[in-house]
Amino acid sequence: MGNSVWNHCLSRLEGEIPEQQLNTWIRPLQAVEEDERLRLLAPNRFVMDWVRDHFLERIQSLLEDAQGHREVVLEIGSQASAPPPARGGSRTRGPAKSNGAAHAPATSNINPKFTFDTFVEGKSNQLARAACSQVGENPGAAYNPLFLYGGVGLGKTHLIHAVGNLILRNRPGARVLYLHSERFVGDMVRALQHNAINEFKRHYRGADALLIDDIQFFARKERSQEEFFHTFNALLEGQQQVVLTCDRYPKEVEGLEERLKSRFGWGLTVAIEPPELETRVAILMSKASQDGVELPNEVAFFIAKRIWSNIRELEGALRRVVANAQFTGQPITLDFTKEALKDLLALQDKLVTVENIQKTVSEYYKIRVTDLLSKRRSRSITRPRQVAMSLAKELTSHSLPEIGDSFGGRDHTTVLHACRKVQELRDTDSRVNEDYANLLRTLTT
Amino acid sequence: MGPSSPEPVQLPLGIRWEDAASLASFHPAGNARALAAVERLLAGEETCVYLHGPGGTGKSHLLQAAARAGSERGDPVAYLPLSERASLRPEILEGMERLDLLALDDLHCIAADAAWEEALFHAFNRMRDAGTALLLSAADRPDAVGLVLPDLVSRLQWGLRERLRPMDDDDKLAALRHRARLRGLELPAEAGAYLLRRQPRDMDSLFRLLDVLDRAALAEQRRLTIPFLRRVLAAD
Numbered sequence: 001m002g003n004s005v006w007n008h009c010l011s012r013l014e015g016e017i018p019e020q021q022l023n024t025w026i027r028p029l030q031a032v033e034e035d036e037r038l039r040l041l042a043p044n045r046f047v048m049d050w051v052r053d054h055f056l057e058r059i060q061s062l063l064e065d066a067q068g069h070r071e072v073v074l075e076i077g078s079q080a081s082a083p084p085p086a087r088g089g090s091r092t093r094g095p096a097k098s099n100g101a102a103h104a105p106a107t108s109n110i111n112p113k114f115t116f117d118t119f120v121e122g123k124s125n126q127l128a129r130a131a132c133s134q135v136g137e138n139p140g141a142a143y144n145p146l147f148l149y150g151g152v153g154l155g156k157t158h159l160i161h162a163v164g165n166l167i168l169r170n171r172p173g174a175r176v177l178y179l180h181s182e183r184f185v186g187d188m189v190r191a192l193q194h195n196a197i198n199e200f201k202r203h204y205r206g207a208d209a210l211l212i213d214d215i216q217f218f219a220r221k222e223r224s225q226e227e228f229f230h231t232f233n234a235l236l237e238g239q240q241q242v243v244l245t246c247d248r249y250p251k252e253v254e255g256l257e258e259r260l261k262s263r264f265g266w267g268l269t270v271a272i273e274p275p276e277l278e279t280r281v282a283i284l285m286s287k288a289s290q291d292g293v294e295l296p297n298e299v300a301f302f303i304a305k306r307i308w309s310n311i312r313e314l315e316g317a318l319r320r321v322v323a324n325a326q327f328t329g330q331p332i333t334l335d336f337t338k339e340a341l342k343d344l345l346a347l348q349d350k351l352v353t354v355e356n357i358q359k360t361v362s363e364y365y366k367i368r369v370t371d372l373l374s375k376r377r378s379r380s381i382t383r384p385r386q387v388a389m390s391l392a393k394e395l396t397s398h399s400l401p402e403i404g405d406s407f408g409g410r411d412h413t414t415v416l417h418a419c420r421k422v423q424e425l426r427d428t429d430s431r432v433n434e435d436y437a438n439l440l441r442t443l444t445t
Numbered sequence: 446m447g448p449s450s451p452e453p454v455q456l457p458l459g460i461r462w463e464d465a466a467s468l469a470s471f472h473p474a475g476n477a478r479a480l481a482a483v484e485r486l487l488a489g490e491e492t493c494v495y496l497h498g499p500g501g502t503g504k505s506h507l508l509q510a511a512a513r514a515g516s517e518r519g520d521p522v523a524y525l526p527l528s529e530r531a532s533l534r535p536e537i538l539e540g541m542e543r544l545d546l547l548a549l550d551d552l553h554c555i556a557a558d559a560a561w562e563e564a565l566f567h568a569f570n571r572m573r574d575a576g577t578a579l580l581l582s583a584a585d586r587p588d589a590v591g592l593v594l595p596d597l598v599s600r601l602q603w604g605l606r607e608r609l610r611p612m613d614d615d616d617k618l619a620a621l622r623h624r625a626r627l628r629g630l631e632l633p634a635e636a637g638a639y640l641l642r643r644q645p646r647d648m649d650s651l652f653r654l655l656d657v658l659d660r661a662a663l664a665e666q667r668r669l670t671i672p673f674l675r676r677v678l679a680a681d
Contacts, residue, residue, distance in 0.1 A: 010516075019465045023509050023524035027516040028544055043523070043540035046533075078521070078543035109574065153599040182567045214596070217563070247596065312603040319605045323491070327481045343608045344586075 005038060005070075006031035009062045016058070025051055030079050037071035038063060041078055048076055109178045110168065114161030120286050122279025123427075125155055128272045132159045132243075136166030139174075139209050139241035143268035145232070149246045150272030153310025156245040159272075160211045163243055167209050177204070178211040185217075185224045200227075205234045209241040216246050219255035229260055236266075274437075275311065276423075277394055280304035283311060284318055293322050299337045306345050308394065309444065317341055352395045352443055354406045360443055361388040364435070373408035386418035387432075391439060393419050466509035470627050472620035476503060479607040483511050486578050486605075487546075493579045493604030497586055501647040502609035504582035508548040511580050520545035527554040527561075535564035542568070542575035552583035552601075556591035566597040579604070612648070614641055621651055625669070628659055632669050639671050643678070 013026055028047055032039040040059075042048035052074055063070045116136075121129050128150075134142040146163075148156050164176045184204075191200035204210060210231070218225055235242050246253060249271075250264040275283065281297075281304045288295035295318075303321070307314050324340040325332050362369045365384040372385050385407065392403045393415065400412035407415075425432040473480045479496055486494045496504050508524055515522035521544045525537065528551040541547045547568075555561035572579055583590045587601035612620065618637045625632035632655075644654060661677045662669060 019509060019513075020524065020526065023512040023516075023522075023548075024526070027512055028521050028523035028541075030521045030543075041543075043521075043543045044536060044538075046537040046539070047523075076540065078540075111574075152595045153602075180567070180570050182570070217567075310599045310602070312599045316602045316604060316606060319491070319603075320607075323482060323485060323605050324478065327478060344606065 005033055005063065005066060006040075008066050009059060012062050013055075013058070017055070025055065032079060037073055039073045039075065042074065042076055043078070045076060048074055108164075108168075108176055110164040110176055111161045111178075112165060114158045115165045116162045118286070118290070119155065119158055119162055120275075120279060120283045122275050122282065123423075124273035124275045124279060125159075128156075128159060128270045131268055131270050132163045133166065135241060135243060136163045137170070139163075139167050140239040144236060144239070145242035145244055145264060145267040147244050147246065147250060147264050147267065147269040148272060149249055149269065151274065151310065152247060153312035154272045154274060155311060156272055157213055160213060160243050160245055163241075164209065164211055167241070171208075174208040175206060176209045176211065177207045178213070180213045181215045181217045184212060184228065185221055188224055188227050201231070204231045205238075207235065207240060209243070210235055211243045213245050214247065215244050216248065216253050216256075218260075219253055222257075225257050225260055229257070229263075232260075232263060236263075242267075274308065277301075277304055277308075280308065280311075280314055283314060287315055287318055288322075291322065293325075293332070295332060296334070298334050299332055302334060302337055303341070305395065306341075308440065317344055320344065354392050354396060354398060354403065357388050357391045357395065357443060358407075361391065361439060364439055364442070375408070383432075386422050387436060387439065389415045389418040390422040390436075391443065394440075395443060466506045466513065468507075468510045468514055470624060471503060471506055471510060472616070472623045474612050474616035474620065475610045476607075479503075479507060479609050482605050482607045483507050483580065486580055487511060487514055489578070491578075491605045492573065492576065493601075494581070495587065495601055495604045495606045496580070496582045496609060497584065497590075497606070498609030499584065499611055501649060502611055503648070504609055505550050508550050508580055508582055511546060512548050515546045515578075522546040522548070524548040524550065526550045527552060530554050530558075530561070535561045538564045538568040542571040542577050544577055546578040546580065547572065548580040548582075550582050552581050553585065553590040557593055559593070562592060562594040562597050566594055566600065569597070569600050573600075614646070617641060617646060617648065617651065620648065621655065624652060625655055625659075628655070630655075630659055630662065630669060636669050636671050636674055639674060 010026065013022060017026065025047060028043050029051065030041040032041065040051070042051060056072065056074060060072050063072060116129070116133055119125075119129060128148055131143060131146055132148070135144075135146045148159060150156055161178060164178050167174050167176050187203075188197075188200060191197045218228065232242060244264065250256070250261045250269065253261070281300045284300040284303055285295060285297075288300075299321070303314065303317050307317050321332060321337050321340045325336065330336050358369050358372050361384050362372055365380075367381060367384060371381050372388060374381070376382075389403055389407060392398065392406075393400065396403075398406075400415045404410040404412045404415045422432070422436065426436055427433075468480070468483070471480055482491065482494045482496070485491045496507060498504060505526070512522045512524040523541065523544055523546075525533065525548070527533070527549060549565075555565070569579065571577075581601065581604070586606070587598045592598050592601075618634065618641060621637050621640070622632045622634070640651065640654065644650065658669060658674065658677060661667075662673070665673075667673050
């Protein structure tokens, strides 16, 4: 980077301005040296205004000292497609940062890494995956719109990108737009400001497939909803595919217009559930192998048993184990993993014991713990008992015989049967599923 | 930071800046893994690092050091102290994906503020798409600092997390002597121990004290002996 003048200026400022202010206001600036002037690019208006009000005069006078009179221009932006600077230990970067990125409407933005091949399938996401793959094969024809919903960190974004990648693989020239709902709002606001609403409309309505993530952030943004409503209608009419994700069932999003909610239901609405233990293990194994890390099975089970709520946290735990292994040069064993995740798991370990599960489940179903451990076989007791056993398998690392033992000396096959039964009921009976989810939440947070 | 214009500070001759927060001036003590995490981030091996722990464990130091290290190799970087939230607005997160590194200090200060949380959530998504490295610090884990936006919490759980531990007195003494050495000062062990026995023992106060001692030693051309410390501290 040939910013000799700016570097000089920066080193002078280092001696004058407290380090913290330098880090907050001066170091984000990118300098472009031109013949007659120095352009300083700030990431946003807030930084630009602050620099102008507090530092610009001083910067100007430093430049005059160094170079004679020279104009300083302060603006918002970043260096457009700057050539990658040569530096030691090259960093792996995403798409090149360019000035245009923040102003031009969103372009494809499909992440090539999120494909169906890299998506780990399990009971919890089977349906969503199947729907996405059909839409990817037959965009505009299979289900339109396709609406995916589920809690945070369960793989919605991965699937929506996978749809985009599949469409692009089958039709390389297709116009597939992926964006976060915030981007749609931002683009629209800018279009209105710049009197370019027609370009905005053309851009979004000309897509072969429009994939929008996290549409719950449209809530209470009436003008955006209005614009989106028309975009949505135009796309559906033209048999162009729309795929949306949301953190909850469309009808439950507060601050979303009724007509939008009802249209979201015109195609297929499908849920993604938290992954069950086996899927969590598979996700860890897959992630580790992508990163070229050898992960013993027992380690994957150990992590997966303790972290169940979302995939990001699961990946975060794996990241920690891998980073610590590289730092210490030790192999990833069970003992090493326990040590590496000690802080992370301290809370969970303390709370989730079989006794705790029995107590919590009894309270939830308003029965006594002694009933749970007794030989009684009335339905009002067996169902909670099966749920408790299933939770014990999911949340503790006790073996099935141990779990059986702690439920009044039952056989491990009884535990196995309980787990299967509960899984079956969760698939068919939404009340059981809800009870189970509530208990999981209570026990782990 | 405050709204007042920063007056160029007149520095006494000879005050050096080498001991400003840098990776070299971080005394790892029990927190070597946190330092390693920051180094991984700077080397591009991680995209998000989350440091947590009580005050005075060196989180701000590491964040500022990372910003400085990035800047020194020519990258645009920013350090935002969220404890100064009164003089900042969520809009400051706009366009941060244009930088190579963003360090956000004291995340817990914006917890439960809906506008800040949502702005950070969107900024996180944009930075992730753009490949901008993100370094965060907070008093506690992402799910325990009072954040209300689950989408934000889960994204923060994604990163490499390390907890910083408070230093014991031996570590503090070593850190203090290390920082003194970077200023070209020799702080004898017994003089350091003397300070630890008589002064507030949080690292911020100790480093500020070092600054006072440095100036006094320079002005009087004295070494940091216990009698000298006693006299300076009495006068201070």
